[in-house]
Amino acid sequence: xxxxxxxxxGADMDEGTLVEWLVAEGGEVARGDVVAVxxxxxxxxxxxxxxxxxxxxxxxxPGTTVPVGTPLAVIGPTASRGRAPSAAPAPVLTGPALTTPxxxxxxxxxxxxxxxxxxxxxxxxxxxxxxxRAAHPAPARITASPLARRLAESLGVDLxxxxxxxxxxxxxxxxxxxxxxxxxxxxxPAAPAERAAxxxxxxxxxxxxxxxxxxxxxxxxxxxxxxxREIPHYYLSTVIDLASALEWMRTENGARQVADRLVPAALxxxxxxxxxxxVPELNGxxxxxxxxxxxxVRLGTAVSLRGGGLVAPALADADxxxxxxxxATLKDLVARARHGRLRASETADPTLTVTNLGDQGxxxxxxxxxxxxxxxxxxxxxxxxPVAVDGMLAVHPTVTATLxxxxxxxxxxxxxxxxxxxxxxxQHPEDL
Amino acid sequence: xxxxRPAEGAETPRSTYREALREGLREALRGDERVFLxxxxxxxxxxxxxxxxxxLEEFGPxxxxxxxxxxxxxxxAGIGAALGGLRPVVEIMTVNFSxxxxxxxxxxxxxxLHMSGGQLxxxxxxxxxxxxxxxxxxxxxxxxxxxxxHIPGIRVLTPATVDDARHMLAAALDDPDPVVLFEHGxxxxxxxxxxxxxxxxxxxxxxxxxAGTDVSVITYGxxxxxxxxxxxxxxxxxxxxxxxxxxxxxxxDDATVTESVARTHRxxxxxxxxxxxxxxxxxxxxxxxxxxxxxxxxxxxxxxQEVPIPYARQLEEAALPQPASIVAAVRQAVA
Numbered sequence: 158x159x160x161x162x163x164x165x166x167g168a169d170m171d172e173g174t175l176v177e178w179l180v181a182e183g184g185e186v187a188r189g190d191v192v193a194v195x196x197x198x199x200x201x202x203x204x205x206x207x208x209x210x211x212x213x214x215x216x217x218x219p220g221t222t223v224p225v226g227t228p229l230a231v232i233g234p235t236a237s238r239g240r241a242p243s244a245a246p247a248p249v250l251t252g253p254a255l256t257t258p259x260x261x262x263x264x265x266x267x268x269x270x271x272x273x274x275x276x277x278x279x280x281x282x283x284x285x286x287x288x289x290r291a292a293h294p295a296p297a298r299i300t301a302s303p304l305a306r307r308l309a310e311s312l313g314v315d316l317x318x319x320x321x322x323x324x325x326x327x328x329x330x331x332x333x334x335x336x337x338x339x340x341x342x343x344x345x346p347a348a349p350a351e352r353a354a355x356x357x358x359x360x361x362x363x364x365x366x367x368x369x370x371x372x373x374x375x376x377x378x379x380x381x382x383x384x385x386r387e388i389p390h391y392y393l394s395t396v397i398d399l400a401s402a403l404e405w406m407r408t409e410n411g412a413r414q415v416a417d418r419l420v421p422a423a424l425x426x427x428x429x430x431x432x433x434x435x436v437p438e439l440n441g442x443x444x445x446x447x448x449x450x451x452x453x454v455r456l457g458t459a460v461s462l463r464g465g466g467l468v469a470p471a472l473a474d475a476d477x478x479x480x481x482x483x484x485a486t487l488k489d490l491v492a493r494a495r496h497g498r499l500r501a502s503e504t505a506d507p508t509l510t511v512t513n514l515g516d517q518g519x520x521x522x523x524x525x526x527x528x529x530x531x532x533x534x535x536x537x538x539x540x541x542x543p544v545a546v547d548g549m550l551a552v553h554p555t556v557t558a559t560l561x562x563x564x565x566x567x568x569x570x571x572x573x574x575x576x577x578x579x580x581x582x583x584q585h586p587e588d589l
Numbered sequence: 590x591x592x593x594r595p596a597e598g599a600e601t602p603r604s605t606y607r608e609a610l611r612e613g614l615r616e617a618l619r620g621d622e623r624v625f626l627x628x629x630x631x632x633x634x635x636x637x638x639x640x641x642x643x644x645l646e647e648f649g650p651x652x653x654x655x656x657x658x659x660x661x662x663x664x665x666a667g668i669g670a671a672l673g674g675l676r677p678v679v680e681i682m683t684v685n686f687s688x689x690x691x692x693x694x695x696x697x698x699x700x701x702l703h704m705s706g707g708q709l710x711x712x713x714x715x716x717x718x719x720x721x722x723x724x725x726x727x728x729x730x731x732x733x734x735x736x737x738x739h740i741p742g743i744r745v746l747t748p749a750t751v752d753d754a755r756h757m758l759a760a761a762l763d764d765p766d767p768v769v770l771f772e773h774g775x776x777x778x779x780x781x782x783x784x785x786x787x788x789x790x791x792x793x794x795x796x797x798x799x800a801g802t803d804v805s806v807i808t809y810g811x812x813x814x815x816x817x818x819x820x821x822x823x824x825x826x827x828x829x830x831x832x833x834x835x836x837x838x839x840x841x842d843d844a845t846v847t848e849s850v851a852r853t854h855r856x857x858x859x860x861x862x863x864x865x866x867x868x869x870x871x872x873x874x875x876x877x878x879x880x881x882x883x884x885x886x887x888x889x890x891x892x893x894q895e896v897p898i899p900y901a902r903q904l905e906e907a908a909l910p911q912p913a914s915i916v917a918a919v920r921q922a923v924a
Contacts, residue, residue, distance in 0.1 A: 304854050304885040323886065324924050330854065330885045 159208045160228040166501050173197050174222040184212050198376035200468045204501045208232045220320040256283040267292040301328035312337040313374050338375040384525050389564040392523050395576045400553040405586035423484040427589045430454045430475035432578040433509050438567035439532040440508045448566040457507025460494040471507035521557045531563035607777040609754035610640045618648050627654040628680030637682045664690035668698050671713040681717040684733045698767040699742030710765040720811045722775040727897035732861040734771045735868035738838035744768045745839040747810035751781040756790040773811030795842035801831035805849040808859035809835040816859050819915035847879050854885035855922040864892035889918040
């Protein structure tokens, strides 16, 4: 008998909202199965369970926000015969659903599972209307006060994910404020107008979640304010010649299938991870007034979301992962981040984060450090620049690599060593 | 009638609503030769509710005039006097009886300025008692001020405090157009501190009688003390109610209501009139029109039951808005 609890999906997460159960009471789960979707202030994440067994009870309704550690479900031993007495047995349909061939045909056409359809006809028969309803469920009208709707729009909160506490379950302004990031910051901030969410984006298709996740702008605002308030940043910058790295990559790609080809970002990330291993003062967390170096490199990769906002999923063991694997992982991670389908293990505390604004066209980016990390590596656009090579002028592809680092944890000399190592590593791409 | 006369010449810090009205009349009669009072029993009897007690002795029968029992006739006479250059104050015993004079009020007083192409102002002030709560039966107890508020061309005032009772008349007499002033019968004996610093009042603005943050209780006239009592009770439960006294039902001060609702996001309207087709409905509609995006809960209304106001005490109490029903409505709004 075990409990599935609200996981901590980041150092600054103290509560999360259960958005969706992906299992039902009575369902069997295995360790590592994705069982629920949880929304944190930062993003929406699929959460795995760490036990095998049968879900005997779901304790928390979707839409509920609970503190980290709150039991969400009870996992009992795998049910062979009989159920845990506390579990309300779900109605089980036995035998084929009562219906007519015509309705069966319609169900097949519309892709509706008749076993899951409630029959409203005589004797529980499934009618054509039942199938149509199942195929095209009407979006539920959300009951919310006008003020709550206005607030939700200005705070970027998706009302569908807010639980109403007003009469008839209506969503009130306080419910929206709570959903927007709790923390009880008193009255709503005066018009965060810069969000300017396009009025009424269409609801996402079933199974995906709207990006950016609700509350995400506020969460970023809080985190970045905290970073700039608490962390004494220092900044270093260097221009790295990428001629040999890109030349090596081109040769390498010539031998690869198109789908497996490398992009410069993969080389850069790998080099950053290796450099972080060389300069451990930049790889870890600042907590309780001291620096705690990390054992491996979990490289956070800032991904900007299409609807605005950003998340920074982590590439675990980026320093030890072979390049092709890193490339594949990166592709997968970015795609799922943009669909709001990151797993818990992927957002848990990166030890160092890279922000790459190269594809946005800028040459230099000085990032703001994500607390509790102690450094942020910035990569600009790979661009042709005149460089001096052996006393001659040449035009080579280059990148401006920057480092924002926490002066509490490291000094300028450490930062310089890091950027120098990064440069050296990129001159020997075959060793990456 | 148990009216007490204020001590001669002394500025009394406390006054009843009735005494305040009388002081207002006395000041108007002293200050302007053109002002006179007419109505049923206003002279020798001292007014049906004792408001004009002693004025006949002080100002004489030409200026304090008893009239026959014909509302249409003496309101019409008042309108004529106003057209002729005087400043009549016409008292009607209760709003129920004013219906007999409604033709004069609507078709003449409210309309003549328009019909004459702007040549004929009608500077008449019509005072009358409104409201229930004193076991006077259905024909003396209704609250029809909302009907008057429907009529363009007149101003409709509802003094609810001793200061307004004391000073609204002067401002009404200054208005070149007809003013109808509703005195709630249950307020006459209410006593309050008269603010001697106040020399005149504005007729155009509502007043926040109690500041609060959680809900706007919007009311006027005889329901104001009930709303304030309800607010006190709610304060004990941590609900901070703001009480807005409309003071004028026509024109309505939308700005004060809108500002209040913008602060509290919830509105409860208390109106002794019947709910259907009432001034409370008008206020609710305006809140929806002007404050929709500020509302965090549906607007609530506390009105009289839609029955003729009963004579029996318990039934009459049950028919009217009471502090308990206001408290219940507020709880619903903030739930």
